[in-house]
Amino acid sequence: MGSVRGEGGPGGEAAQIPVSVLSGFLGSGKTTLLKHVLQNQHGMKVAVVVNDMAELNVDAHLVSRDRGHGIEKMIEMQNGCICCTLRDELLVQIRDLALSKKYDYIMIESTGVAEPLGVAESFTMEVELPETPGEFVPLAELAKLDCLITVVDAVNFPMDSTTEEMASDRWKDTDERDDQNIAFLLIDQIEFANVVVINKIDQVSPEAVAQLEKIVRKLNSKALILKTSYSRIPLEQVLNTGRFSFEEAQAAPGWLQSLKEPDSQKVPETEEYGISSFVYRRRRPFHPERLLDVLEKMTSRDMAAHVVRSKGFIWLASRNDMYGDLSQAGALATINPGGAWFACMNRAVWETEYSTAAVNAEFLDGIGDRRQEIVIIGKDLRRAEVEAMLDSCLLTDEEFALGESVWKTYKDDFDPWVDDEDDEDDHEDEHEGGHEGGHEGGHENGHGNGKEDNEAGNHRAHETEQKEVANETQDDGHTEHAHKCKHGCDHENAAASRKKPKRSDKEPR
Numbered sequence: 001m002g003s004v005r006g007e008g009g010p011g012g013e014a015a016q017i018p019v020s021v022l023s024g025f026l027g028s029g030k031t032t033l034l035k036h037v038l039q040n041q042h043g044m045k046v047a048v049v050v051n052d053m054a055e056l057n058v059d060a061h062l063v064s065r066d067r068g069h070g071i072e073k074m075i076e077m078q079n080g081c082i083c084c085t086l087r088d089e090l091l092v093q094i095r096d097l098a099l100s101k102k103y104d105y106i107m108i109e110s111t112g113v114a115e116p117l118g119v120a121e122s123f124t125m126e127v128e129l130p131e132t133p134g135e136f137v138p139l140a141e142l143a144k145l146d147c148l149i150t151v152v153d154a155v156n157f158p159m160d161s162t163t164e165e166m167a168s169d170r171w172k173d174t175d176e177r178d179d180q181n182i183a184f185l186l187i188d189q190i191e192f193a194n195v196v197v198i199n200k201i202d203q204v205s206p207e208a209v210a211q212l213e214k215i216v217r218k219l220n221s222k223a224l225i226l227k228t229s230y231s232r233i234p235l236e237q238v239l240n241t242g243r244f245s246f247e248e249a250q251a252a253p254g255w256l257q258s259l260k261e262p263d264s265q266k267v268p269e270t271e272e273y274g275i276s277s278f279v280y281r282r283r284r285p286f287h288p289e290r291l292l293d294v295l296e297k298m299t300s301r302d303m304a305a306h307v308v309r310s311k312g313f314i315w316l317a318s319r320n321d322m323y324g325d326l327s328q329a330g331a332l333a334t335i336n337p338g339g340a341w342f343a344c345m346n347r348a349v350w351e352t353e354y355s356t357a358a359v360n361a362e363f364l365d366g367i368g369d370r371r372q373e374i375v376i377i378g379k380d381l382r383r384a385e386v387e388a389m390l391d392s393c394l395l396t397d398e399e400f401a402l403g404e405s406v407w408k409t410y411k412d413d414f415d416p417w418v419d420d421e422d423d424e425d426d427h428e429d430e431h432e433g434g435h436e437g438g439h440e441g442g443h444e445n446g447h448g449n450g451k452e453d454n455e456a457g458n459h460r461a462h463e464t465e466q467k468e469v470a471n472e473t474q475d476d477g478h479t480e481h482a483h484k485c486k487h488g489c490d491h492e493n494a495a496a497s498r499k500k501p502k503r504s505d506k507e508p509r
Protein backbone atom coordinates (compact mmCIF):
# COMPACT_ATOMS: atom_id res chain seq x y z
CA MET A 1 0.00 0.00 0.00
CA GLY A 2 1.57 3.25 -1.06
CA SER A 3 1.76 6.33 1.01
CA VAL A 4 -1.11 8.29 -0.34
CA ARG A 5 -2.22 11.50 1.24
CA GLY A 6 -5.63 12.61 0.00
CA GLU A 7 -5.68 13.35 -3.69
CA GLY A 8 -2.41 15.15 -3.76
CA GLY A 9 -0.16 12.51 -2.25
CA PRO A 10 2.58 13.29 0.19
CA GLY A 11 3.94 16.73 -0.37
CA GLY A 12 1.33 17.31 -3.02
CA GLU A 13 -1.14 20.11 -3.21
CA ALA A 14 -4.35 18.86 -1.99
CA ALA A 15 -4.79 17.13 0.54
CA GLN A 16 -7.48 16.50 2.75
CA ILE A 17 -6.37 13.63 4.88
CA PRO A 18 -8.45 10.52 4.11
CA VAL A 19 -10.46 8.99 6.93
CA SER A 20 -11.96 5.51 7.25
CA VAL A 21 -14.53 4.93 9.97
CA LEU A 22 -15.12 1.56 11.60
CA SER A 23 -18.52 0.76 13.04
CA GLY A 24 -20.19 -2.46 14.08
CA PHE A 25 -21.93 -3.77 17.13
CA LEU A 26 -20.18 -4.46 20.42
CA GLY A 27 -17.58 -7.18 20.04
CA SER A 28 -18.07 -7.71 16.31
CA GLY A 29 -14.35 -7.37 15.47
CA LYS A 30 -13.58 -3.67 14.96
CA THR A 31 -10.42 -3.59 17.06
CA THR A 32 -9.32 -6.81 15.39
CA LEU A 33 -9.77 -5.17 12.00
CA LEU A 34 -7.94 -2.05 13.09
CA LYS A 35 -5.00 -4.09 14.31
CA HIS A 36 -4.98 -6.10 11.09
CA VAL A 37 -4.76 -2.90 9.07
CA LEU A 38 -2.06 -1.38 11.26
CA GLN A 39 0.06 -4.50 11.18
CA ASN A 40 -0.16 -5.01 7.44
CA GLN A 41 -0.07 -1.58 5.88
CA HIS A 42 3.34 -0.55 4.68
CA GLY A 43 4.79 2.89 4.93
CA MET A 44 1.74 4.94 5.78
CA LYS A 45 1.65 7.12 8.83
CA VAL A 46 -1.66 6.19 10.34
CA ALA A 47 -3.27 8.09 13.19
CA VAL A 48 -6.01 6.21 15.00
CA VAL A 49 -8.89 7.44 17.08
CA VAL A 50 -10.32 4.79 19.37
CA ASN A 51 -13.67 5.55 20.96
CA ASP A 52 -15.05 3.43 23.76
CA MET A 53 -18.35 4.07 25.48
CA ALA A 54 -17.05 2.92 28.87
CA GLU A 55 -14.80 4.88 31.18
CA LEU A 56 -12.01 2.35 30.67
CA ASN A 57 -10.75 2.23 27.08
CA VAL A 58 -9.70 -1.41 26.75
CA ASP A 59 -9.57 -1.20 22.94
CA ALA A 60 -7.06 1.64 23.06
CA HIS A 61 -4.89 -0.42 25.36
CA LEU A 62 -5.03 -3.43 23.01
CA VAL A 63 -4.28 -1.34 19.94
CA SER A 64 -1.48 0.65 21.52
CA ARG A 65 0.15 -2.56 22.65
CA ASP A 66 0.81 -3.04 18.96
CA ARG A 67 2.50 0.31 18.61
CA GLY A 68 5.39 0.01 16.22
CA HIS A 69 3.22 -1.77 13.66
CA GLY A 70 2.19 1.24 11.67
CA ILE A 71 0.47 3.24 14.35
CA GLU A 72 1.82 6.75 14.51
CA LYS A 73 -0.61 8.38 16.83
CA MET A 74 -3.33 7.12 19.11
CA ILE A 75 -6.14 9.27 20.39
CA GLU A 76 -8.38 7.80 23.03
CA MET A 77 -11.92 9.00 23.44
CA GLN A 78 -14.04 7.33 26.06
CA ASN A 79 -17.11 7.73 28.21
CA GLY A 80 -19.33 8.68 25.32
CA CYS A 81 -19.89 8.20 21.64
CA ILE A 82 -18.36 10.12 18.76
CA CYS A 83 -21.60 10.08 16.83
CA CYS A 84 -23.39 12.10 19.52
CA THR A 85 -21.98 13.17 22.89
CA LEU A 86 -18.35 13.33 21.75
CA ARG A 87 -18.99 14.67 18.26
CA ASP A 88 -17.53 18.10 18.89
CA GLU A 89 -14.44 16.59 20.38
CA LEU A 90 -14.05 14.32 17.37
CA LEU A 91 -14.19 17.31 15.06
CA VAL A 92 -11.39 19.02 16.93
CA GLN A 93 -9.28 15.88 16.95
CA ILE A 94 -9.63 15.37 13.19
CA ARG A 95 -8.92 19.04 12.59
CA ASP A 96 -5.73 18.90 14.65
CA LEU A 97 -4.52 15.69 13.01
CA ALA A 98 -5.19 17.16 9.57
CA LEU A 99 -3.53 20.49 10.32
CA SER A 100 -0.46 18.84 11.80
CA LYS A 101 0.28 17.41 8.34
CA LYS A 102 2.16 14.58 10.01
CA TYR A 103 -0.10 11.74 8.98
CA ASP A 104 -1.19 10.02 5.80
CA TYR A 105 -4.39 8.49 7.04
CA ILE A 106 -6.86 8.53 9.92
CA MET A 107 -8.68 5.42 11.06
CA ILE A 108 -11.50 5.88 13.53
CA GLU A 109 -12.91 3.02 15.57
CA SER A 110 -16.28 4.04 16.90
CA THR A 111 -18.12 2.44 19.78
CA GLY A 112 -20.31 -0.58 19.22
CA VAL A 113 -23.42 1.56 19.51
CA ALA A 114 -22.35 4.33 17.16
CA GLU A 115 -24.41 5.11 14.11
CA PRO A 116 -22.16 5.65 11.08
CA LEU A 117 -24.60 8.20 9.76
CA GLY A 118 -23.91 10.40 12.76
CA VAL A 119 -20.16 10.15 12.25
CA ALA A 120 -20.47 10.93 8.53
CA GLU A 121 -22.56 14.00 9.33
CA SER A 122 -19.63 15.41 11.27
CA PHE A 123 -17.88 15.97 7.97
CA THR A 124 -20.54 18.50 6.99
CA MET A 125 -19.80 20.59 10.08
CA GLU A 126 -17.46 23.51 10.43
CA VAL A 127 -14.48 23.79 12.74
CA GLU A 128 -12.72 26.82 14.07
CA LEU A 129 -9.16 27.30 12.95
CA PRO A 130 -6.97 27.41 16.05
CA GLU A 131 -4.60 30.03 14.73
CA THR A 132 -7.33 32.39 13.58
CA PRO A 133 -10.04 32.28 16.23
CA GLY A 134 -13.45 33.14 14.87
CA GLU A 135 -12.63 31.73 11.46
CA PHE A 136 -14.42 28.49 10.63
CA VAL A 137 -13.90 26.06 7.78
CA PRO A 138 -15.86 22.97 6.83
CA LEU A 139 -14.18 19.89 8.23
CA ALA A 140 -14.46 18.43 4.73
CA GLU A 141 -11.87 20.95 3.58
CA LEU A 142 -9.34 19.41 5.92
CA ALA A 143 -10.32 15.77 5.93
CA LYS A 144 -12.02 13.55 3.42
CA LEU A 145 -14.33 10.77 4.48
CA ASP A 146 -13.11 7.84 2.40
CA CYS A 147 -15.14 4.92 3.56
CA LEU A 148 -17.55 3.71 6.24
CA ILE A 149 -16.90 0.13 7.24
CA THR A 150 -19.34 -1.89 9.33
CA VAL A 151 -18.28 -5.15 10.93
CA VAL A 152 -21.11 -7.64 11.44
CA ASP A 153 -20.76 -10.44 13.97
CA ALA A 154 -21.88 -13.63 12.25
CA VAL A 155 -22.20 -15.43 15.57
CA ASN A 156 -24.25 -12.92 17.48
CA PHE A 157 -26.27 -11.26 14.72
CA PRO A 158 -29.88 -12.04 15.60
CA MET A 159 -30.64 -14.20 12.63
CA ASP A 160 -33.07 -16.39 14.50
CA SER A 161 -35.63 -13.62 14.39
CA THR A 162 -34.61 -12.36 11.01
CA THR A 163 -35.19 -13.51 7.52
CA GLU A 164 -34.35 -11.48 4.46
CA GLU A 165 -37.98 -10.50 4.12
CA MET A 166 -38.17 -9.38 7.71
CA ALA A 167 -35.03 -7.38 7.30
CA SER A 168 -36.22 -5.60 4.22
CA ASP A 169 -39.91 -5.26 5.03
CA ARG A 170 -40.61 -5.48 8.70
CA TRP A 171 -37.40 -4.04 10.10
CA LYS A 172 -37.46 -1.13 7.76
CA ASP A 173 -41.00 -0.30 8.74
CA THR A 174 -40.50 2.58 11.09
CA ASP A 175 -43.88 2.02 12.74
CA GLU A 176 -42.58 -1.19 14.17
CA ARG A 177 -39.50 0.31 15.66
CA ASP A 178 -39.30 0.55 19.35
CA ASP A 179 -36.69 2.73 20.88
CA GLN A 180 -34.80 0.03 22.62
CA ASN A 181 -34.55 -2.46 19.80
CA ILE A 182 -30.90 -3.14 19.18
CA ALA A 183 -31.79 -4.88 15.94
CA PHE A 184 -32.50 -1.46 14.49
CA LEU A 185 -29.11 -0.21 15.49
CA LEU A 186 -27.57 -3.16 13.64
CA ILE A 187 -29.70 -2.33 10.63
CA ASP A 188 -28.66 1.31 10.70
CA GLN A 189 -25.03 0.30 10.90
CA ILE A 190 -25.41 -1.95 7.86
CA GLU A 191 -27.60 0.37 5.80
CA PHE A 192 -25.22 3.25 5.96
CA ALA A 193 -21.96 1.46 5.21
CA ASN A 194 -19.78 1.39 2.12
CA VAL A 195 -18.15 -1.86 3.13
CA VAL A 196 -19.78 -4.53 5.28
CA VAL A 197 -17.47 -7.11 6.80
CA ILE A 198 -19.27 -10.29 7.84
CA ASN A 199 -16.87 -11.51 10.50
CA LYS A 200 -16.36 -14.63 12.63
CA ILE A 201 -17.26 -16.94 9.81
CA ASP A 202 -14.99 -19.52 11.42
CA GLN A 203 -17.71 -19.96 14.04
CA VAL A 204 -20.77 -20.50 11.86
CA SER A 205 -21.83 -22.76 9.04
CA PRO A 206 -21.46 -21.74 5.38
CA GLU A 207 -25.28 -21.75 5.18
CA ALA A 208 -25.54 -19.28 8.03
CA VAL A 209 -22.97 -17.05 6.34
CA ALA A 210 -24.89 -17.23 3.07
CA GLN A 211 -28.12 -16.29 4.79
CA LEU A 212 -26.52 -13.39 6.59
CA GLU A 213 -25.03 -12.20 3.33
CA LYS A 214 -28.49 -12.15 1.78
CA ILE A 215 -29.83 -10.11 4.68
CA VAL A 216 -26.99 -7.63 4.38
CA ARG A 217 -27.52 -7.36 0.64
CA LYS A 218 -31.24 -6.70 1.14
CA LEU A 219 -30.44 -3.95 3.58
CA ASN A 220 -27.72 -2.38 1.52
CA SER A 221 -27.67 -3.03 -2.19
CA LYS A 222 -24.49 -1.07 -2.88
CA ALA A 223 -21.99 -1.95 -0.20
CA LEU A 224 -19.05 -4.18 -0.82
CA ILE A 225 -19.55 -7.31 1.29
CA LEU A 226 -16.52 -9.16 2.63
CA LYS A 227 -16.63 -12.39 4.62
CA THR A 228 -13.81 -12.89 7.09
CA SER A 229 -12.32 -14.60 10.07
CA TYR A 230 -10.58 -12.26 12.46
CA SER A 231 -11.44 -9.32 10.23
CA ARG A 232 -8.70 -10.15 7.76
CA ILE A 233 -9.76 -7.93 4.91
CA PRO A 234 -7.68 -6.91 1.89
CA LEU A 235 -6.38 -3.49 2.86
CA GLU A 236 -7.19 -1.83 -0.43
CA GLN A 237 -10.86 -2.45 0.31
CA VAL A 238 -10.82 -0.19 3.34
CA LEU A 239 -8.07 2.37 2.73
CA ASN A 240 -8.12 4.99 0.00
CA THR A 241 -11.16 3.42 -1.58
CA GLY A 242 -13.02 6.59 -2.53
CA ARG A 243 -16.25 4.75 -1.76
CA PHE A 244 -17.98 7.35 0.38
CA SER A 245 -20.08 9.81 -1.55
CA PHE A 246 -21.81 12.82 -0.04
CA GLU A 247 -24.32 12.82 -2.90
CA GLU A 248 -25.44 9.32 -2.04
CA ALA A 249 -25.37 10.02 1.67
CA GLN A 250 -27.73 12.95 1.25
CA ALA A 251 -30.30 10.60 -0.18
CA ALA A 252 -30.27 8.45 2.96
CA PRO A 253 -33.30 8.74 5.22
CA GLY A 254 -32.45 10.74 8.32
CA TRP A 255 -29.40 12.46 6.82
CA LEU A 256 -28.48 15.51 8.92
CA GLN A 257 -31.45 14.88 11.18
CA SER A 258 -29.30 14.77 14.29
CA LEU A 259 -27.68 18.09 13.41
CA LYS A 260 -31.08 19.74 13.27
CA GLU A 261 -32.08 18.54 16.72
CA PRO A 262 -31.32 20.96 19.52
CA ASP A 263 -28.63 19.58 21.80
CA SER A 264 -31.12 19.38 24.64
CA GLN A 265 -33.20 16.86 22.70
CA LYS A 266 -30.35 14.59 21.71
CA VAL A 267 -30.50 11.17 23.26
CA PRO A 268 -27.17 9.37 23.48
CA GLU A 269 -27.18 5.98 21.79
CA THR A 270 -26.45 4.34 25.10
CA GLU A 271 -29.78 5.57 26.46
CA GLU A 272 -31.63 5.08 23.22
CA TYR A 273 -30.79 1.40 23.16
CA GLY A 274 -30.83 0.82 26.93
CA ILE A 275 -27.11 0.10 26.93
CA SER A 276 -24.97 0.88 29.92
CA SER A 277 -21.61 -0.14 31.28
CA PHE A 278 -19.63 -0.34 34.45
CA VAL A 279 -16.12 -1.35 35.38
CA TYR A 280 -15.71 -4.32 37.69
CA ARG A 281 -12.62 -3.73 39.83
CA ARG A 282 -11.35 -6.07 42.51
CA ARG A 283 -7.98 -6.85 44.09
CA ARG A 284 -8.40 -10.61 44.59
CA PRO A 285 -7.60 -13.42 42.15
CA PHE A 286 -10.25 -15.51 40.45
CA HIS A 287 -10.49 -19.21 41.08
CA PRO A 288 -10.02 -20.73 37.60
CA GLU A 289 -12.65 -23.42 37.93
CA ARG A 290 -15.31 -21.07 39.25
CA LEU A 291 -14.47 -18.49 36.61
CA LEU A 292 -14.92 -21.06 33.87
CA ASP A 293 -18.38 -21.90 35.24
CA VAL A 294 -19.34 -18.25 35.38
CA LEU A 295 -18.14 -17.61 31.85
CA GLU A 296 -20.34 -20.48 30.72
CA LYS A 297 -23.29 -18.78 32.38
CA MET A 298 -22.41 -15.37 31.01
CA THR A 299 -22.34 -16.71 27.48
CA SER A 300 -25.57 -18.63 27.83
CA ARG A 301 -28.46 -17.45 25.77
CA ASP A 302 -30.33 -15.77 28.63
CA MET A 303 -27.39 -13.99 30.13
CA ALA A 304 -25.76 -12.95 26.83
CA ALA A 305 -28.90 -10.99 26.03
CA HIS A 306 -27.99 -8.73 28.96
CA VAL A 307 -24.23 -8.92 29.21
CA VAL A 308 -23.57 -8.10 25.61
CA ARG A 309 -19.88 -7.49 25.96
CA SER A 310 -17.18 -7.74 28.57
CA LYS A 311 -13.51 -7.08 28.18
CA GLY A 312 -10.58 -6.30 30.38
CA PHE A 313 -7.74 -7.63 32.43
CA ILE A 314 -7.98 -10.52 34.82
CA TRP A 315 -5.94 -12.10 37.58
CA LEU A 316 -6.14 -15.89 37.72
CA ALA A 317 -4.94 -17.44 40.98
CA SER A 318 -3.37 -20.34 39.10
CA ARG A 319 -1.35 -17.97 36.90
CA ASN A 320 -0.07 -15.41 39.29
CA ASP A 321 2.66 -13.96 37.08
CA MET A 322 0.69 -12.69 34.11
CA TYR A 323 -2.60 -10.96 33.53
CA GLY A 324 -5.08 -12.35 31.05
CA ASP A 325 -7.09 -10.45 28.44
CA LEU A 326 -10.72 -11.39 28.88
CA SER A 327 -13.01 -10.82 25.92
CA GLN A 328 -16.65 -11.87 25.74
CA ALA A 329 -18.96 -10.87 22.94
CA GLY A 330 -22.42 -12.37 23.31
CA ALA A 331 -22.07 -16.11 23.07
CA LEU A 332 -18.28 -16.24 22.73
CA ALA A 333 -15.68 -15.69 25.41
CA THR A 334 -11.91 -15.98 25.34
CA ILE A 335 -9.04 -15.38 27.70
CA ASN A 336 -5.70 -14.67 26.11
CA PRO A 337 -2.36 -14.05 27.71
CA GLY A 338 -1.79 -10.38 28.42
CA GLY A 339 1.58 -9.47 29.88
CA ALA A 340 3.55 -9.58 33.09
CA TRP A 341 2.39 -7.88 36.23
CA PHE A 342 4.90 -5.32 37.39
CA ALA A 343 4.97 -7.14 40.68
CA CYS A 344 6.73 -10.02 38.91
CA MET A 345 9.39 -7.93 37.33
CA ASN A 346 12.66 -6.52 38.43
CA ARG A 347 11.79 -3.27 40.15
CA ALA A 348 14.97 -1.61 38.89
CA VAL A 349 13.80 -2.17 35.31
CA TRP A 350 10.36 -0.71 35.56
CA GLU A 351 11.29 2.05 37.95
CA THR A 352 13.71 3.47 35.44
CA GLU A 353 11.66 2.84 32.32
CA TYR A 354 8.08 3.37 33.31
CA SER A 355 6.05 5.95 35.07
CA THR A 356 6.53 5.00 38.68
CA ALA A 357 3.78 7.32 39.86
CA ALA A 358 1.19 5.48 37.79
CA VAL A 359 2.53 2.09 38.74
CA ASN A 360 2.99 2.88 42.41
CA ALA A 361 -0.52 4.20 42.64
CA GLU A 362 -1.86 0.75 41.94
CA PHE A 363 0.58 -1.21 44.09
CA LEU A 364 -0.76 -2.90 47.20
CA ASP A 365 1.21 -4.77 49.81
CA GLY A 366 1.53 -8.43 48.96
CA ILE A 367 -0.18 -8.31 45.57
CA GLY A 368 1.54 -5.46 43.75
CA ASP A 369 -0.46 -4.28 40.75
CA ARG A 370 -2.49 -7.48 40.35
CA ARG A 371 -6.19 -6.87 39.96
CA GLN A 372 -9.41 -7.52 38.10
CA GLU A 373 -10.42 -4.68 35.81
CA ILE A 374 -13.23 -5.61 33.48
CA VAL A 375 -15.60 -3.43 31.50
CA ILE A 376 -19.08 -4.92 31.44
CA ILE A 377 -21.45 -3.59 28.80
CA GLY A 378 -25.02 -4.68 28.61
CA LYS A 379 -28.59 -4.05 27.74
CA ASP A 380 -30.83 -3.45 30.74
CA LEU A 381 -27.81 -4.52 32.70
CA ARG A 382 -28.38 -6.01 36.14
CA ARG A 383 -25.17 -4.83 37.70
CA ALA A 384 -25.63 -6.37 41.13
CA GLU A 385 -26.30 -9.76 39.60
CA VAL A 386 -23.22 -9.64 37.38
CA GLU A 387 -21.04 -8.40 40.21
CA ALA A 388 -22.29 -11.18 42.46
CA MET A 389 -21.50 -13.76 39.78
CA LEU A 390 -17.98 -12.48 39.35
CA ASP A 391 -17.48 -12.06 43.10
CA SER A 392 -18.35 -15.71 43.54
CA CYS A 393 -15.21 -16.53 41.50
CA LEU A 394 -12.90 -14.55 43.76
CA LEU A 395 -10.85 -16.51 46.26
CA THR A 396 -12.42 -16.61 49.70
CA ASP A 397 -10.41 -15.28 52.67
CA GLU A 398 -9.39 -18.82 53.55
CA GLU A 399 -8.30 -19.63 50.01
CA PHE A 400 -6.47 -16.36 49.71
CA ALA A 401 -4.54 -17.03 52.93
CA LEU A 402 -3.21 -20.33 51.52
CA GLY A 403 -1.03 -18.49 49.05
CA GLU A 404 0.38 -19.01 45.62
CA SER A 405 1.84 -22.47 46.16
CA VAL A 406 -1.66 -23.81 46.75
CA TRP A 407 -3.34 -21.63 44.08
CA LYS A 408 -1.07 -23.21 41.48
CA THR A 409 -2.60 -26.59 42.18
CA TYR A 410 -6.14 -25.47 41.38
CA LYS A 411 -7.80 -27.18 38.44
CA ASP A 412 -7.33 -24.79 35.55
CA ASP A 413 -8.89 -25.78 32.22
CA PHE A 414 -8.10 -22.60 30.39
CA ASP A 415 -5.65 -23.04 27.55
CA PRO A 416 -2.02 -22.68 28.53
CA TRP A 417 -0.43 -19.31 28.01
CA VAL A 418 2.40 -20.15 25.68
CA ASP A 419 6.09 -20.08 26.43
CA ASP A 420 8.51 -17.77 24.70
CA GLU A 421 9.90 -20.17 22.14
CA ASP A 422 6.52 -21.25 20.88
CA ASP A 423 5.43 -17.71 20.70
CA GLU A 424 8.31 -16.68 18.50
CA ASP A 425 7.67 -19.58 16.16
CA ASP A 426 4.06 -18.67 15.88
CA HIS A 427 4.75 -15.10 15.08
CA GLU A 428 7.18 -16.09 12.40
CA ASP A 429 4.44 -18.16 10.87
CA GLU A 430 2.14 -15.23 11.00
CA HIS A 431 4.44 -12.90 9.20
CA GLU A 432 5.22 -15.42 6.55
CA GLY A 433 1.51 -15.89 6.06
CA GLY A 434 1.22 -12.17 5.60
CA HIS A 435 -1.72 -11.76 7.91
CA GLU A 436 -2.45 -11.32 11.53
CA GLY A 437 -2.46 -15.03 12.03
CA GLY A 438 -5.21 -14.79 14.34
CA HIS A 439 -6.52 -17.55 16.37
CA GLU A 440 -7.04 -17.28 20.03
CA GLY A 441 -4.61 -18.94 22.32
CA GLY A 442 -7.25 -18.53 24.95
CA HIS A 443 -10.08 -20.59 26.12
CA GLU A 444 -13.23 -20.14 24.18
CA ASN A 445 -16.76 -20.75 25.24
CA GLY A 446 -19.16 -20.98 22.37
CA HIS A 447 -22.88 -20.75 22.51
CA GLY A 448 -25.05 -20.78 19.50
CA ASN A 449 -27.96 -18.78 20.83
CA GLY A 450 -30.05 -21.80 19.97
CA LYS A 451 -29.58 -21.07 16.30
CA GLU A 452 -28.56 -24.59 15.50
CA ASP A 453 -32.24 -25.38 15.70
CA ASN A 454 -33.43 -22.88 13.19
CA GLU A 455 -32.90 -22.23 9.54
CA ALA A 456 -29.93 -19.92 10.09
CA GLY A 457 -28.58 -22.90 11.80
CA ASN A 458 -25.47 -24.76 12.61
CA HIS A 459 -23.83 -22.43 15.03
CA ARG A 460 -21.78 -24.19 17.58
CA ALA A 461 -23.81 -25.86 20.23
CA HIS A 462 -23.85 -24.84 23.86
CA GLU A 463 -20.48 -26.24 24.72
CA THR A 464 -17.08 -25.51 26.05
CA GLU A 465 -14.37 -26.01 23.52
CA GLN A 466 -10.64 -26.02 23.77
CA LYS A 467 -9.17 -24.47 20.65
CA GLU A 468 -6.39 -26.68 19.41
CA VAL A 469 -6.83 -26.45 15.68
CA ALA A 470 -3.71 -26.72 13.60
CA ASN A 471 -3.18 -24.92 10.32
CA GLU A 472 -6.70 -25.09 9.09
CA THR A 473 -7.49 -23.46 5.78
CA GLN A 474 -10.38 -21.04 6.02
CA ASP A 475 -13.04 -20.16 3.49
CA ASP A 476 -11.37 -16.87 2.86
CA GLY A 477 -8.27 -18.67 1.68
CA HIS A 478 -6.13 -17.86 4.69
CA THR A 479 -4.30 -20.50 6.57
CA GLU A 480 -5.15 -20.36 10.19
CA HIS A 481 -2.26 -20.96 12.59
CA ALA A 482 -4.42 -21.82 15.39
CA HIS A 483 -3.44 -23.16 18.69
CA LYS A 484 -0.77 -21.00 20.10
CA CYS A 485 -0.80 -17.71 18.33
CA LYS A 486 -1.54 -14.95 20.77
CA HIS A 487 -4.08 -12.93 18.97
CA GLY A 488 -3.94 -9.42 20.24
CA CYS A 489 -0.68 -9.74 22.07
CA ASP A 490 2.54 -7.86 21.66
CA HIS A 491 3.82 -9.07 18.33
CA GLU A 492 7.42 -8.26 19.02
CA ASN A 493 8.07 -11.09 21.37
CA ALA A 494 6.26 -12.57 24.28
CA ALA A 495 9.49 -12.96 26.19
CA ALA A 496 9.95 -9.23 26.06
CA SER A 497 6.37 -8.77 27.01
CA ARG A 498 6.71 -10.99 30.01
CA LYS A 499 9.98 -9.69 31.29
CA LYS A 500 9.70 -6.15 30.16
CA PRO A 501 6.33 -5.01 28.95
CA LYS A 502 6.05 -1.99 26.76
CA ARG A 503 5.26 1.24 28.44
CA SER A 504 1.76 1.17 27.08
CA ASP A 505 1.18 -2.11 28.87
CA LYS A 506 1.33 -0.37 32.11
CA GLU A 507 -0.04 3.01 31.45
CA PRO A 508 -3.17 3.52 33.52
CA ARG A 509 -5.86 1.35 32.05
Ligand SMILES: Nc1nc2c(ncn2[C@@H]2O[C@H](COP(=O)(O)OP(=O)(O)OP(=O)(O)O)[C@@H](O)[C@H]2O)c(=O)[nH]1
Nearest residue numbers: 025026027028029030031032112199200229230327
Ligand atom coordinates in the same frame (compact mmCIF):
# COMPACT_ATOMS: atom_id res chain seq x y z
N1 LIG B 1 -13.78 -16.77 16.68
C1 LIG B 1 -13.58 -15.52 16.26
N2 LIG B 1 -13.36 -14.56 17.17
C2 LIG B 1 -13.14 -13.31 16.70
C3 LIG B 1 -13.15 -13.00 15.32
N3 LIG B 1 -12.91 -11.68 15.17
C4 LIG B 1 -12.75 -11.18 16.41
N4 LIG B 1 -12.88 -12.16 17.34
C5 LIG B 1 -12.80 -12.04 18.79
O1 LIG B 1 -13.97 -11.37 19.22
C6 LIG B 1 -13.68 -10.57 20.35
C7 LIG B 1 -14.12 -9.14 20.06
O2 LIG B 1 -13.31 -8.62 19.03
P1 LIG B 1 -12.94 -7.08 18.96
O3 LIG B 1 -12.14 -6.84 17.74
O4 LIG B 1 -12.37 -6.62 20.26
O5 LIG B 1 -14.39 -6.47 18.80
P2 LIG B 1 -14.82 -4.94 18.81
O6 LIG B 1 -15.86 -4.79 17.79
O7 LIG B 1 -13.63 -4.06 18.69
O8 LIG B 1 -15.41 -4.82 20.27
P3 LIG B 1 -15.95 -3.46 20.98
O9 LIG B 1 -14.97 -2.38 20.66
O10 LIG B 1 -15.98 -3.81 22.42
O11 LIG B 1 -17.29 -3.18 20.43
C8 LIG B 1 -12.20 -10.69 20.60
O12 LIG B 1 -11.99 -11.67 21.58
C9 LIG B 1 -11.67 -11.15 19.26
O13 LIG B 1 -10.46 -11.87 19.35
C10 LIG B 1 -13.40 -14.06 14.39
O14 LIG B 1 -13.47 -13.88 13.17
N5 LIG B 1 -13.61 -15.29 14.91
